[in-house]
Amino acid sequence: MTTLAEEPAAKEPAAEEAAAPRPAAGEPPAPPMVQVRGLWKSFGPNAVLRGVDLDVPAGSVTVVLGPSGSGKSTLLRSINHLEKVDRGFVAIDGELIGYRRSGDRLHELKEREVLRQRTHIGFVFQNFNLFPHLTVLENLTEAPVSALGRPKAEARARALELLERVGLAEKASAYPRQLSGGQQQRVAIARALALDPKVLLFDEPTSALDPELVGEVLDVIKDLAQAGTTMIVVTHEIGFAREVADTVVFMDGGVVVEQGPPREVLDEPRHERTRAFLAKVL
Amino acid sequence: MSTATTTEPLAKPGGRPGAADTAGAAAPLDLGELAGLRTIRTRHPWRWAAGLATVVVLAQFAHGLATNPGWDWATFRVFFSADTILRAVGRTVELTAYGTVLGFLLGAVVAAMRLSRSLILQTVAWGYVWVFRSIPLIVQLVFWFNLSYLYKRFGFGIPFGPTFGEFETVGVLGALGAAVLGLGLHQAAFAAEIIRGGVIAVDPGQREAAAALGVPRWRQAWRIVLPQAMRGILPSAANEVISLFKGTSVVYVMAIGELFYQVQVVYGRTGRVVPMLMVATVWYVLLTTVLSIGQYYVERYFARGADRTPPPTPLQRARALARGLRARTATAVATGGRS
Numbered sequence: 001m002t003t004l005a006e007e008p009a010a011k012e013p014a015a016e017e018a019a020a021p022r023p024a025a026g027e028p029p030a031p032p033m034v035q036v037r038g039l040w041k042s043f044g045p046n047a048v049l050r051g052v053d054l055d056v057p058a059g060s061v062t063v064v065l066g067p068s069g070s071g072k073s074t075l076l077r078s079i080n081h082l083e084k085v086d087r088g089f090v091a092i093d094g095e096l097i098g099y100r101r102s103g104d105r106l107h108e109l110k111e112r113e114v115l116r117q118r119t120h121i122g123f124v125f126q127n128f129n130l131f132p133h134l135t136v137l138e139n140l141t142e143a144p145v146s147a148l149g150r151p152k153a154e155a156r157a158r159a160l161e162l163l164e165r166v167g168l169a170e171k172a173s174a175y176p177r178q179l180s181g182g183q184q185q186r187v188a189i190a191r192a193l194a195l196d197p198k199v200l201l202f203d204e205p206t207s208a209l210d211p212e213l214v215g216e217v218l219d220v221i222k223d224l225a226q227a228g229t230t231m232i233v234v235t236h237e238i239g240f241a242r243e244v245a246d247t248v249v250f251m252d253g254g255v256v257v258e259q260g261p262p263r264e265v266l267d268e269p270r271h272e273r274t275r276a277f278l279a280k281v282l
Numbered sequence: 283m284s285t286a287t288t289t290e291p292l293a294k295p296g297g298r299p300g301a302a303d304t305a306g307a308a309a310p311l312d313l314g315e316l317a318g319l320r321t322i323r324t325r326h327p328w329r330w331a332a333g334l335a336t337v338v339v340l341a342q343f344a345h346g347l348a349t350n351p352g353w354d355w356a357t358f359r360v361f362f363s364a365d366t367i368l369r370a371v372g373r374t375v376e377l378t379a380y381g382t383v384l385g386f387l388l389g390a391v392v393a394a395m396r397l398s399r400s401l402i403l404q405t406v407a408w409g410y411v412w413v414f415r416s417i418p419l420i421v422q423l424v425f426w427f428n429l430s431y432l433y434k435r436f437g438f439g440i441p442f443g444p445t446f447g448e449f450e451t452v453g454v455l456g457a458l459g460a461a462v463l464g465l466g467l468h469q470a471a472f473a474a475e476i477i478r479g480g481v482i483a484v485d486p487g488q489r490e491a492a493a494a495l496g497v498p499r500w501r502q503a504w505r506i507v508l509p510q511a512m513r514g515i516l517p518s519a520a521n522e523v524i525s526l527f528k529g530t531s532v533v534y535v536m537a538i539g540e541l542f543y544q545v546q547v548v549y550g551r552t553g554r555v556v557p558m559l560m561v562a563t564v565w566y567v568l569l570t571t572v573l574s575i576g577q578y579y580v581e582r583y584f585a586r587g588a589d590r591t592p593p594p595t596p597l598q599r600a601r602a603l604a605r606g607l608r609a610r611t612a613t614a615v616a617t618g619g620r621s
Contacts, residue, residue, distance in 0.1 A: 082494060115493065117496075119496035123491075123494040129485075133587045135587075142497060143492075175587035177590055178590050191495070195495065
């Protein structure tokens with residue numbers, strides 16, 4: 001089930017092993033890494049999610065498109081339980097998020113347990129949310145040390161490795177505000193990776209960036225995609241979706257209108273709403 | 283040049299005749315030949331006049347301080363470092379320290395209760411702040427001082443159940459104890475609101491990011507939110523400490539030998555009111571200065587990461603200035619010698 005080979009170092013040994021992590025043809029297909037079933041969520045009288053279903057296979061990239069207010073961000077925030085939904089369930093790698101089942105009852109998990117579950121789910125925010133009073137390195141080591149209890153030296157070494165990977169090794173001792181927006185977002189991605197999550201969620205990762213900085217962040221995400229990281233990306237970058245996505249999901253009015261490979265959804269949309277949206281953004 | 287001619291007809295109806303006139307009248311402007319010219323800086327005669335007037339008034343006041351016999355600097359000198367006064371200063375500092383520590387510890391607890399998700403704790407904390415902000419400090423002090431009227435004995439045990447140990451209230455809560463308790467409880471109500479204000483001013487995205495990373499809850503508060511909240515808390519907190527420090531003079535009603543009480547004792551005996559008040563004033567100013575300097579450095583510490591380039595400390599600034607002056611005098615001496 002742990003098909004997550006999210007970096008070259010981890011990928012090599014995986015490739016050498018004869019028992020390939022990906023199910024060969026004929027075997028029963030592995031359950032999706034992310035399963036979303038019937039999510040409903042209202043803010044006051046305003047229903048933002050109206051029964052969303054979604055499956056994200058391990059190692060795949062799902063790009064969620066849709067007009068603003070369509071529930072994309074809420075869906076993403078519900079997946080790691082930052083938003084508590086009114087109805088519906090989310091499971092990551094077969095583990096129910098936010099609840100425990102015993103017999104025919106569901107118990108809400110304590111905050112401490114939800115926090116532990118979240119360490120498996122990396123989240124990258126639109127406006128980075130780096131900790132401004134901590135250095136870049138401290139931003140990366142905080143959660144591995146305090147949430148996973150990793151030794152400091154180990155967390156440090158891993159953090160430097162990840163900074164190298166996003167091309168910011170020399171910024172380890174800088175404070176976030178000393179970096180450009182693109183650099184900050186790359187640090188935020190490295191921070192999410194520092195927990196070795198099973199899935200990475202991106203909430204409009206390039207929307208707060210100047211146009212010339214968008215590319216560097218998308219390049220990092222593309223690298224991750226090639227390394228086989230399971231990702232859900234909410235974005236308005238259609239070009240990126242076409243290039244990187246395995247599945248494009250189009251949402252509107254709190255429901256998934258259609259989903260499929262980018263060629264289908266982006267080039268031959270079946271629904272009028274998708275066509276109207278694409279006509280506006282393309 | 284071409285821009286000047288094109289803007290001219292536009293500028294005239296636009297209401298900026300001055301700009302248009304110069305643009306039209308001036309000969310072709312060659313910016314290259316300006317390089318060698320001397321720049322005459324704008325003069326500000328009124329700025330100088332106002333500054334001078336202020337200096338004159340201040341000088342007059344200073345002259346009065348020095349020459350008016352009413353200030354009685356001889357007495358001031360005798361008592362400024364007298365043992366009784368020094369001991370009283372120590373007592374004032376002590377009261378301030380206890381009041382600050384008790385006030386901010388309790389204040390932090392009350393703020394945490396107010397910010398908690400428990401409706402009971404929230405309500406109790408709100409009630410605490412309401413009560414202790416409402417009662418004048420002096421009333422509270424006198425009340426605590428007279429607590430033994432209300433409760434003769436003070437015991438530990440199970441609520442509404444058996445008692446394990448008992449104390450005479452008078453023995454436990456002396457004048458100093460009552461003063462510290464009063465100051466601390468009073469301070470806690472204000473400290474709680476200051477701390478809460480600092481915490482709610484931190485971007486909610488910070489806590490959310492920490493939660494998304496699975497950082498444990500106490501660590502979210504201690505490592506992520508509080509250090510950032512400190513920036514907002516510190517200026518008001520320093521205000522509170524300084525005002526508490528001077529506010530300790532209120533406990534003179536309980537005949538505690540702090541600075542203001544002691545000064546009154548002395549002038550009650552000698553009749554030299556003004557110099558003794560100056561003794562107290564100068565001590566209050568001195569200690570406030572120390573606190574203010576401390577505040578600067580603590581704030582600086584918590585501002586890390588807030589600016590792209592942290593400003594230099596005053597010490598670094600002074601050193602840079604000294605270096606600059608030295609360099610300048612060195613060149614001045616060198617050129618002066620040659621000419």
